[in-house]
Amino acid sequence: MVTLPKLNELGFFEIRLESIGGLGANLAGKMLAEAGVVGVGLNGVSFSSYGSEKKGSPVKAHIRFCDTNTNIRDASPVERPHVVGIFHESLSKTVNVISGIYEDSIVLVNSTKTPEQLKEKMKLLGGTIAVVDAIGIALEEKNRTNMAMLGALFRLCDFLDPETMKAVIRKSLEKKYPQAVQPALRTFERGYNEVRFQTFDLPEGMQMPAFVRQDTPVLGYETQPIGGTITNPGNSILKDLSISRAGMMPHFAEDKCIHCAACDNVCPDFCFVWEEQLDKRGRPQMFLQGIDYQYCKGCLKCVKACPTEALTDEREEDGYAEAHRVPHRFDLAVN
Numbered sequence: 001m002v003t004l005p006k007l008n009e010l011g012f013f014e015i016r017l018e019s020i021g022g023l024g025a026n027l028a029g030k031m032l033a034e035a036g037v038v039g040v041g042l043n044g045v046s047f048s049s050y051g052s053e054k055k056g057s058p059v060k061a062h063i064r065f066c067d068t069n070t071n072i073r074d075a076s077p078v079e080r081p082h083v084v085g086i087f088h089e090s091l092s093k094t095v096n097v098i099s100g101i102y103e104d105s106i107v108l109v110n111s112t113k114t115p116e117q118l119k120e121k122m123k124l125l126g127g128t129i130a131v132v133d134a135i136g137i138a139l140e141e142k143n144r145t146n147m148a149m150l151g152a153l154f155r156l157c158d159f160l161d162p163e164t165m166k167a168v169i170r171k172s173l174e175k176k177y178p179q180a181v182q183p184a185l186r187t188f189e190r191g192y193n194e195v196r197f198q199t200f201d202l203p204e205g206m207q208m209p210a211f212v213r214q215d216t217p218v219l220g221y222e223t224q225p226i227g228g229t230i231t232n233p234g235n236s237i238l239k240d241l242s243i244s245r246a247g248m249m250p251h252f253a254e255d256k257c258i259h260c261a262a263c264d265n266v267c268p269d270f271c272f273v274w275e276e277q278l279d280k281r282g283r284p285q286m287f288l289q290g291i292d293y294q295y296c297k298g299c300l301k302c303v304k305a306c307p308t309e310a311l312t313d314e315r316e317e318d319g320y321a322e323a324h325r326v327p328h329r330f331d332l333a334v335n
């Protein structure tokens with residue numbers, strides 16, 4: 001049996017996957033656990049926390065490993081992970097994805113940035129940052145992001161055997177989808193080979209912030225909010241759906257647009273911004289101004305509906321949405 005590299009006070013090596021619904025983190029967690037249990041003889045468990053969320057909402061998968069002499073009686077979410085796998089870089093805008101990490105935890109991010117850039121962006125003090133362009137690999141290999149992330153996770157959890165994982169991929173796909181076996185294997189291998197990582201020491205005199213439980217605050221008669229108080233208000237104007245985009249987004253070319261509104265008819269999220277202007281004959285008409293990317297979840301229905309190629313599907317680049325967003329102008333005045 002293999003030896004786990006680190007253990008917490010209960011004897012567990014713990015992994016947390018931070019993702020959005022639809023990227024396959026739940027399945028990746030199950031496959032990781034299976035590779036640990038069946039492949040290398042560890043005790044292990046995997047479960048996910050997601051509820052009624054629709055595709056595109058934040059989800060977490062939790063994996064726990066220990067040796068066979070340790071019983072797993074802890075079914076609580078992983079709060080202090082030795083490895084965190086972040087399936088969507090933008091999640092860090094709204095979720096504390098690095099919550100509870102140790103000084104020597106490994107943070108794997110699906111990103112095109114460098115480890116240094118991510119250290120700045122995520123305000124990490126120290127630890128190992130690993131990066132893999134899982135969406136890019138998946139698009140090139142016409143496969144799933146989770147396969148590339150799994151490849152990278154196997155490289156980082158070197159007590160797991162990648163050959164076991166490849167056998168699981170073959171076994172689960174070859175009967176029903178034989179044509180999908182090779183793309184899945186290639187995506188897994190590229191994730192394994194292309195992950196880059198760098199370790200940063202804590203700056204001298206600094207310590208990791210003390211761990212504070214954030215997701216499940218201890219509420220009692222002294223600390224509970226006053227009844228009926230909404231402490232986290234939200235509505236469809238405030239909502240930011242940009243974390244729901246899984247790598248692709250529509251681009252708008254105004255010069256090709258005939259303002260037919262076919263895109264607006266299919267968009268489920270009120271993304272298209274219009275303005276009344278005079279047409280060539282001086283008659284008032286609605287003209288499309290652009291896309292409010294705050295509400296765009298990247299479903300690409302608009303691209304399929306557009307008759308003129310004024311909308312195209314493109315790989316999302318960092319900063320594009322902010323630079324090209326045409327914001328809705330809501331009149332929030334209350335009379």
Ligand code: SF4
Pocket residue numbers: 249250266267268269270271272291295296297298299300301302303
């Ligand atoms: S991809 Fe297009 S249809 Fe889908 S949410 Fe974004 S703008 Fe709307």
Ligand code: SF4
Pocket residue numbers: 256257258259260261262263264288305306307308309310311
């Ligand atoms: S469907 Fe295409 S052409 Fe029609 S309004 Fe939308 S972007 Fe313009």
